Amino acid sequence: MDLALWIAAGLLAAVALVGGSTKTFVPRARLAAQHGGEWTQNVGAGFIKSLGVLELLAAAGLILPAALDIAPFMVSVTAACWILLMIGAMVTHARLGQPKLVMVNVVYLAFAAFIAVGHLAT
Template structure:
């Protein structure tokens, strides 16, 4: 089971590290032009904050699994990423972007799986 948890944790961290880094590195306009129309509903600062939260969550998922003293960080970061996905689902539902909701729901489930598995181990 530990291998499954690590694969899920690595996948979760990779997705959020890349997504968050993109939100930090690109402007709101560049993100909107690349298909992230939801950025039109947020200020540039909020988009950067969401990106930073995603990057920090990704780091927390990995560090919490690797450093025994920081074992609490993995479930906390995973729950935080789950909260971000709930917000994403609400945002996409308001914009009627149904295909994005499916992706967010999968990431929400993955984040909850990692959080619960890390708490149980």
């Protein structure tokens, strides 16, 4: 079980790292031009960058507490916060008529739920 949790956390952290880096460092106009980034047209650049920074923090929060054995319960807290983020992403993509992206977010949500519950049990 421990190995499965590490793999899930690593995969989700990689997703958060890529998404966070993109939202933090790629200009809004370029994000809006990409498939799945249409939502960025309707929000401010500061909001997008804030989400990006939160995702970068999530990448760290999914790995570092357990790896360093400093407040490892924070992995579950981070995963629970990721679940909330994915609910918002699913609503946003559903409103834009992007069912494939909604399903991608469902998968990320499932990984986060597995991590949150699994780390509480260990």
